[in-house]
Amino acid sequence: MxxxxxxxxxxxxxxxxxxxxxxxxxxxxxxxxxxxxxxxxxxxxxxxxxxxxxxxxxxxxxxxxxxxxxxxxxxxxxxxxxxxxxxxxxxxxxxxxxxxxxxxxxxxxxxxxxxxxxxxxxxxxxxxxxxxxxxxxHRFAGSAPGGGTASPVRRLDLGSAADIALLRRLLDGRQPVSDRFAPARQTEMFLFNTALMPDVRLDLIGEEAVIAWRMAEDGAFELLDIAGARIPRLADILASVQAGATRVFVHFAPDRLEWEGDALADxxxxxxxxxxxxxxxxxxxxxxxxxxxx
Structure with a gap:
């Protein structure tokens, strides 16, 4: 001091x-x-x-x-x-x-x-x-892929202590969402940003991954982040949440999604x-x- x-x-x-x-x-x-x-x-x-x-x-x-x-x-x-x-x-x-x-x-x-x-x-x-x-x-934009395999989906609620505990566990043991550039751990900011972004939906797909997503005003599907031990394919994510979008925006490098989009400067x-x-x-x-x- x-x-x-x-x-x-x-x-x-x-x-x-x-x-x-x-x-x-x-x-x-x-x-x-x-x-x-x-x-x-x-x-x-x-x-x-x-x-x-x-x-x-x-x-x-x-x-x-x-x-x-x-x-x-x-x-x-x-x-x-x-x-x-x-x-x-x-x-x-x-x-x-x-x-x-x-x-x-x-x-x-x-x-x-x-x-x-x-x-x-x-x-x-x-x-x-x-x-x-x-x-x-950059953000990444392109057509929504088809042919995915649907898994059970459950919406998480930050008002639930059990859901917070589940989300923290998945975040602490997460696979980085991209091999190109991604945090290996940033649990607290994920939770804080979710609390500040009321339009973001947190969906548990199966038992191994939570996706943070929202729908754009033009009807496009926006994928913001994924927390889990394994990154699902984008096609499987879309089949699971059944958003019905034909266009996708991904807010991180999509190298682990088995999908490619056009890189657009932020x-x-x-x-x-x-x-x-x-x-x-x-x-x-x-x-x-x-x-x-x-």
Missing amino acids: SDRKDLTFCSGYFSDPAASRALAGLLQDVFGIDVTIMNRLGGPDPTGIPFSWFDADGACIANISAFSLPLVIDGVSVRAAGLQSGAVRPGHRGMGLYRDVMEAALAHCDAEGFAAVALLTDTPALYGRYGFEPRAQ AGDMVLMLRMAKALQPQGPFALSPMAEF
């Missing part, structure tokens, strides 16, 4: 309820996001480490949090970290506080030996000075930034699943 005028720097304080509430307050005030939702979904990511400035009243005024984000990139397991919850209260901006917490978080990532660090931002120019480079993401506001050796960077078009966004 170090002091800067009347401010106090702290990290790794998730065991301190008051400090954790102060961080939740910062994120609620700046982004309008209630991170305490995770308390009913099994708790926050245990690998998360916040790096924060607090004022004399105990309010969190600046933060960035690092967490473990193991990735598969072009078939190689990469020990990676993610950065999230970057925020500074308006009255304390321009003081270099965000630079302080970023440098502390990156020093931690380097000391821990992470080969890659990732973040999502709508201000990518801010992060070039820290060694991050923007990477284009025009969203959030940019994926990667800090890693060029030799490790993904070579083909890819996307981070919306359920894994942080």
Whole structure:
């Protein structure tokens, strides 16, 4: 811990309820996001480490949090970290506080030996000075495949403790959804994003995989993510959920779906930034699943 005028720097304080509430307050005030939702979904990511400035009243005024984000990139397991919850209260901006917490978080990532660090931002120019480079993401579009084999389907409910426990088990033991680029584990963000996306449906297909999907306004089937020990074929997914769509959008590289689509550049506001050796960077078009966004 170090002091800067009347401010106090702290990290790794998730065991301190008051400090954790102060961080939740910062994120609620700046982004309008209630991170305490995770308390009913099994708790926050245990690998998360916040790096924060607090004022004399105990309010969190600046933060960035690092967490473990193991990735598969072009078939190689990469020990990676993610950065999230970057925020500074308006009255304390321009003081270099965000630079302080970023440098502390990156020093931690380097000391821990992470080969890659990732973040999502709508201000990518801010992060070039820290060694991050923007990477284009793609969605994959094409005709719906036929000839699939249907399996029993059950809709999961995040209001059910049993369904949350089942989903966490499948997420913890999941096969990465793509060999090209995908998290090997990101259980907490999948659950959190599901809670924030009321149009997303979670369907258990058989007993081994949950698919996150929704219907687009034009009637297309959108596959957002899959959690399970085995990735089903896209044809089998469509036969099981009986969506009746003729067109499909897949929000991650579809190399494990036995289906190919056209790669379309993502025009969203959030940019994926990667800090890693060029030799490790993904070579083909890819996307981070919306359920894994942080």
